[in-house]
Each structure stands twice: as structure tokens, then as C-alpha cells.
Amino acid sequence: xxxxxFELVSPEKLLFSGDVExxxxxxxxxxxxxxxxxxxxxxxxxxxxxxxKSAGGEQKMVVLGGFAEVSEAGLTILADLxxxxxxxxxxxxxxxxxxxxxxxxKTEPGSALDKLIxxxxxxxxxxxxxxxxxxx
Numbered sequence: 192x193x194x195x196x197f198e199l200v201s202p203e204k205l206l207f208s209g210d211v212e213x214x215x216x217x218x219x220x221x222x223x224x225x226x227x228x229x230x231x232x233x234x235x236x237x238x239x240x241x242x243x244k245s246a247g248g249e250q251k252m253v254v255l256g257g258f259a260e261v262s263e264a265g266l267t268i269l270a271d272l273x274x275x276x277x278x279x280x281x282x283x284x285x286x287x288x289x290x291x292x293x294x295x296x297k298t299e300p301g302s303a304l305d306k307l308i309x310x311x312x313x314x315x316x317x318x319x320x321x322x323x324x325x326x327x
Contacts, residue, residue, distance in 0.1 A: 192212045192213075193227035193228070194212055195210065195227040195228075195229075195266065197210070197214055197225075197243065197267075197268075198265070199241070199252065199270060199273055200269050200273075201257075201272055202271075206270075206275070209245070210245070211244060211245040212226070212246070213244040214244070215241065215242040216268070217236055217238070217239025217240060218237065225261055230261070232259075232260075236256055236257045236259055236268070237256065237310075237313045238253075238316075239253075239316065240254075240317065251275070252274065253273065253275075253317055254268065254271075254273045255271050255272040255314075256270065256271040257271045257273075276320070281322075284318045288314050292311065295311060
């Protein structure tokens with residue numbers, strides 16, 4: 192399978208840099224897969240699981256927002272926070288979920304509430320994935 196260059200960068204570190212076969216990305220408008228020769232694009236990310244597939248196997252990473260850019264040079268993700276799924280701080284996720292739930296309980300109905308509920312659902316999805324991964 193054809194490969195392309197992929198970099199995953201957070202403010203703290205370069206988490207991944209190398210040639211890969213496929214990356215599945217949690218985009219703000221829905222998940223999407225990137226293969227070699229993908230059309231150029233820029234999009235925002237939502238909290239979710241990023242899956243990196245290469246000759247060495249598959250790696251799962253958690254991203255909590257950011258941007259993705261696909262270009263002729265490959266895929267670059269600038270994440271607000273990124274960690275290997277196995278290294279993610281579950282206490283941080285639990286705290287964030289609790290904070291969002293409190294904010295939601297005090298927010299009037301409307302588009303702001305809808306956005307908060309969607310964000311809460313994304314964090315809960317990440318938490319469910321991490322919980323499920325730990326059990327295997």
C-alpha cells in the first residue's frame with residue numbers, strides 16, 4: 192500500500208512523525224480517512240480517537256481538538272492535546288466531563304447548549320473508548 196508522511200504535534204511535543212498507510216481522523220464534521228494522494232484540505236478536529244495504520248501495525252491516539260491539514264507533503268495535525276490512548280489521563284477526562292455537565296445544567300436552551308451537549312458526547316465517546324481499551 193502507498194504511504195505518505197504524517198505528523199501529530201501538540202503544544203507539548205511531537206507525538207508522531209513518519210510514513211503511514213492510513214490515518215482515520217475525528218473531524219469536526221465527522222470522521223474521515225486519509226490515504227496517500229488525498230485531496231488537499233484543512234479542517235478542525237473534535238475530541239476523539241485518531242487511528243494510525245502503518246506497516247508496523249495500528250496505533251490509537253486521543254486528540255482533544257485542533258486542526259488537520261492534508262497537502263502534497265502529507266497530513267499534519269496540530270492538536271490542542273494529543274496522547275497515546277494507553278497514556279491518556281482518565282482523571283482529566285472525568286473532570287472535563289463533570290465540568291461540561293455542570294455548565295450544561297446552567298445553560299439556557301439554544302445553539303450554545305446544543306454545542307455543549309455535542310462536545311460532552313465527544314468526551315464521553317473518548318472515555319468509553321479508553322475504558323474499553325483498558326479492559327482488553
